[in-house]
Amino acid sequence: MSEPLIIERNEQWWTFTLNRPEKMNALSPALVQALTDGIQQAHQENISLLIFKGNGKNFCAGFDFTDLETASEGDLLQRIVQIEIMLDLLATSPAMTLALCHGRNFGAGADIIASCKRRIAANGTTFRFPGIKFGLILGTRRFQNIVGTQNALDILSSTRTFDASEALGMGFMQALQDQDQWPQVIEQAQTNNAILSDITRRNLYKVLYANAESDQNLAALVRSAAAPGLKDRIRAYLKPN
Template sequence: MSSIVIDRQATHWIITLNRPDKLNALSAGIVEELLQAFDDAEAARMPLVVLQGEGRCFSAGFDMSEVQTQSEGDLVLRFIRIETLLNRIASSPCFTVALAHGRNFGAGVDLVAACNLRVAAPGSTFRMPGLKFGLVLGSARFARIVGTREAQRILEMATTFDVERASANGFIELIAGPEEHAAVIEAAIERVNALPADSRALLRRALDTEQADTDLAALVRSASAPGLHKRIEAYLASQKKA
């Protein structure tokens, strides 16, 4: 059974993370499905792709359920594939929209950050705890969005920040609930169609701030440091005590 659902419309695709029982946590399988979906969208020359999550939240981030049964090498590869997905979305020729809601964590927040237009429902929250177990995933992209000092304030304490702070620091561009999503998508279609496809591509290249190789190297260095299992286990134990 697929972990994503794709609604293919003439003007846009809506990709729904569909593991509500796991809070749309990013398993190895769902990451590969998302990579394939973006390959397919680009092949179809789809101008607009929307990401959303089924259930209580957009995404709870990295799926920790199989950590104890996987080798450190397997875990490092999983993090690399997530970083590959983030880079794929951030560099996609498709205009991307994230529709976030609920309590979002880690790589789920990074998925939002990778999109061009970041929308969140009232009451949404975000937390990026990767540095608690020594992982640098999406940190630089987050800093490029909100600024270095704001990123440091949030990341060094793994602070949970609400949608109001996310709106103030620029992480979220628009606060809108599910009842407004149709209008958000219509506005995004109008935005995409404001320029010819070739001009949009020129603008994207001119304004590109992505540092895919640098971001991937930072992730690999942090994830491949010996003791990843112990660091994750210590973090999970600390969360149970909190």
């Protein structure tokens, strides 16, 4: 069985490639743990640029519901909390974080993108945050901080799909670059990242992203996920219309 996450390590940057293409890179417990461990290790080694992308036809389809029927509500809650812990680790990273996304992206997959400081999408990329349909408040403040309250309210409350062009217009994406252009995007990110010293970069991010780390994010998530009937709400969401 292949590893769920491939990490390419260089002296100044690491590339994290989600590697469950047969599952649209959905976030299994193993993938979430691998991301958490990898990000923590990168921080310990003072890596200044972290790049995230996905193998296959998309970046990430969000929460993996494969074992829904065998998991207890406690298991599901623990998995959701672990995702939020990983997202918080990414959102508060002292490194520059770059998301390169393509294809159809959902829920916690789109939240990974929102947790990165720079976000690039291929043309044709789409995004959707469906978690509110089963009562889940995950990553909401991060998305709001990027696109503004009114845009966040429109998208999150309707759970509608929005495309790369709309994402660019509201600031969720900062550029549209197809995958064959990503090597140039990475090269430019490396060049830009070298402008500041590590300590200056860390201090700058502490000021600019002072609101990124908040126990309120985790508290809101736990309150929403811990409401009785989580599995039934997920089943209703997954049920074909």
